Amino acid sequence: MTITLQQLDTPAAVIDTARMERNIARMQQRMNALGVRFRPHVKTAKCIEVARAQLAAGATGITVSTLKEAEQFFQAGIGDILYAVTIDPAKLPRALALIRKGCALTLVVDNPAAATALADFGRAHDCVFAVLIEVDTDGHRSGIGPEEEVLLEVAGILQRGGARVAGVMTHAGSSYELNTQEALAALAEQERAGCVRAAQRIRAAGIACDIVSVGSTPTALAAAALDGVTEVRAGVYVFFDLVMHNVGVCAPEDIALSVLATVIGHQPEKGWAILDAGWMAMSRDRGTAKQSHDFGYGLPCTIDGRPLTGYVLSGANQEHGILSAVHPEAVNQGEHIVTRFPIGARLRILPNHACATGAQYPQYLALSPDGALTRWERFHGW
Numbered sequence: 001m002t003i004t005l006q007q008l009d010t011p012a013a014v015i016d017t018a019r020m021e022r023n024i025a026r027m028q029q030r031m032n033a034l035g036v037r038f039r040p041h042v043k044t045a046k047c048i049e050v051a052r053a054q055l056a057a058g059a060t061g062i063t064v065s066t067l068k069e070a071e072q073f074f075q076a077g078i079g080d081i082l083y084a085v086t087i088d089p090a091k092l093p094r095a096l097a098l099i100r101k102g103c104a105l106t107l108v109v110d111n112p113a114a115a116t117a118l119a120d121f122g123r124a125h126d127c128v129f130a131v132l133i134e135v136d137t138d139g140h141r142s143g144i145g146p147e148e149e150v151l152l153e154v155a156g157i158l159q160r161g162g163a164r165v166a167g168v169m170t171h172a173g174s175s176y177e178l179n180t181q182e183a184l185a186a187l188a189e190q191e192r193a194g195c196v197r198a199a200q201r202i203r204a205a206g207i208a209c210d211i212v213s214v215g216s217t218p219t220a221l222a223a224a225a226l227d228g229v230t231e232v233r234a235g236v237y238v239f240f241d242l243v244m245h246n247v248g249v250c251a252p253e254d255i256a257l258s259v260l261a262t263v264i265g266h267q268p269e270k271g272w273a274i275l276d277a278g279w280m281a282m283s284r285d286r287g288t289a290k291q292s293h294d295f296g297y298g299l300p301c302t303i304d305g306r307p308l309t310g311y312v313l314s315g316a317n318q319e320h321g322i323l324s325a326v327h328p329e330a331v332n333q334g335e336h337i338v339t340r341f342p343i344g345a346r347l348r349i350l351p352n353h354a355c356a357t358g359a360q361y362p363q364y365l366a367l368s369p370d371g372a373l374t375r376w377e378r379f380h381g382w
Contacts, residue, residue, distance in 0.1 A: 003373050005260060005303055006346060011281035012260040013361040014348060015376070016305060018369045019256035020238060021053065027220065027237050028057040034226045039063050039082060039213070041235030044355045046379040047364060048076045050238060061104075063233045067094050068381045074103045082106045082213070084169065084233065086134065086142065089117035096127055106166055110134035110143050112150065115157040122162025130166040131158050132211060133202075137194030138187065140173035146198040155202045155209075165202060167211025167230070170195040175218035179248050179292055184222035191219050196228035221249045239354040242299060246291035252299060252307045257358060258348035259298065260365075261321060263341045271328045273341040275313070275321035277349060282316060283356035297321060298349035305348060313349055321349070 005014070031038035040054045043065040051062055051073060061080030064070045070081050071094070079102060087095065087107045098105050107129055109115045115131075122129045133154055136143030144151045155165050172191040178184050191214050202209040214226070215233035217240075226232065239257040240250040261277035279297065288295045297313040300323055315322035323341060341347075351357035358364070358378065366374045 004371065005367070005373070008260055008365060008373070010260050010262045010346070011277040013358060013364045014258050014260050015050075015239070015364045015366045016256045016258070017366050019254060020050070023237055023240060023250075023254060023256060024054055024057045027234060028054075028059065030221065031232055032058065034223065034232075036226050036229050037061075037231040039231050039233050040238065041065070041084070041215075041233050042069065042073065044235040044238055045358060045364075047376050048073065048379075049366065049376045051076075051078060054238065060231070063235070066382045067091055067098075069379055070098060070103070070105060072379045074098060074101070080104045082108075082132070082169075082233075084108055084132075084171075086110050086114055087118060089114065089121065092118065092121045095129070096121075096125055099127060099129075104130075106130045106132060108132050108134050108169065109154060109158070110136075112153055112157060115154045115163070119157055119160055119162040124162075127162065129163040131163050132167050132169040132213060133158075133165065133198070135168050135170040135195050135198040137170045137191045138172050138174040141171070143170060144198075146194045146201070151198055151201060152205050155205065155207050159207055165207050165209055167209050167213060168195055168198045168202065169211070169213035169233075170198075171233070172214070172216045172219045175216045175222075176243060176247060176287075177290075178218065179246060181222060181248065184218050184248070185224055188219035188223035191216075192223065192226055192229055199228070217244060218247050218249050236354050239358070241354040241357075242295045242350055242352045243287040243291065246288055246293055252301075252350060253305075255350045255354075257354045257364075258301065258305070258350050259357060260303075261347050261349055263323075263343055263345040263347070265343070266338050266341075268335070268338055271324050271337050273323040273337050275323055275347065275349075276319065277313075277321045278319045279316040280318050281357075281360060282313065282321065282349060282351060283353065283360055284316075285351075285353040285356040287352045295350075295352060298351055301348045301350060303346045303348060307350070308347075323347075
């Protein structure tokens with residue numbers, strides 16, 4: 001029996017597959033035009049069907065954020081994997097087990113202690129780990145500055161046996177704080193130049209450094225050129241979200257992930273419709289609160305995906321979402337909200353942060369253009 005959106009239990013995570021495929025094609029075509037390999041970050045979806053669609057479009061390997069992802073994607077048949085978080089030495093036995101099963105696993109370090117532990121473990125277990133050194137090009141998170149002396153120290157440690165410098169990587173996470181094409185393009189160039197410079201310094205020290213890996217969704221879409229870069233990583237582009245909309249790299253109509261919710265009550269005197277999707281369904285991520293347009297906990301849409309731009313998920317408790325008008329003074333709040341959103345009405349809520357919202361669910365419902373729904377499992381854990 002075919003299940004429809006009207007028949008699903010709510011809340012449910014719905015992927016609009018037409019939008020997803022369009023997003024995948026857009027990014028892959030851009031990477032092809034820039035002449036670089038594309039290694040998508042699959043932490044957004046953590047879903048084998050999504051990763052396979054990215055690979056089918058032309059991606060080369062995947063990027064993961066947990067070893068659990070690496071293990072599960074490898075078990076599903078994907079063997080070229082970058083684990084893009086500095087490796088905890090306690091996790092090296094798991095990484096080694098993957099490599100010995102045939103996985104082409106690349107690890108990351110950004111400090112001498114981690115590099116020493118990794119190289120020592122590799123020598124003790126007759127393994128040479130392929131390693132990228134993380135470079136900090138925007139002061140956003142982790143990594144070594146392109147001009148810091150410790151960069152060459154880490155590279156030297158890795159070359160003493162048990163490991164090798166496969167290359168360098170960076171992530172311009174501060175791109176999420178921008179909202180103009182000019183600013184994004186400037187940061188993309190800063191990201192590119194910093195990572196290329198780090199590679200040049202390592203090579204000048206007589207150490208091979210083949211891979212130069214950069215990327216975030218905004219900078220990948222804004223970069224004018226990627227001279228010296230060998231691969232790009234980006235993740236949230238596959239679904240996009242309201243944070244990316246505020247950054248300026250997508251429209252609401254590009255957002256492929258939504259939460260299906262049902263109207264379960266009203267507070268007419270407050271102008272509220274109550275939904276069965278609270279922060280457990282949407283996540284507590286309020287990433288748009290610091291941006292130019294605050295979408296609360298999400299942007300409501302009709303069941304067929306058309307944004308209801310005059311409304312917002314303005315509040316959320318654990319299992320209750322509060323839907324209200326953006327400008328309540330423009331309507332007769334109580335009467336309007338009850339009439340516009342009757343009990344049992346179904347809505348789809350676009351999320352602030354697709355990664356965080358997806359993480360609330362063990363599976364997605366993939367919605368095809370003909371209305372058919374398919375269950376796609378989602379990986380969980382570390």
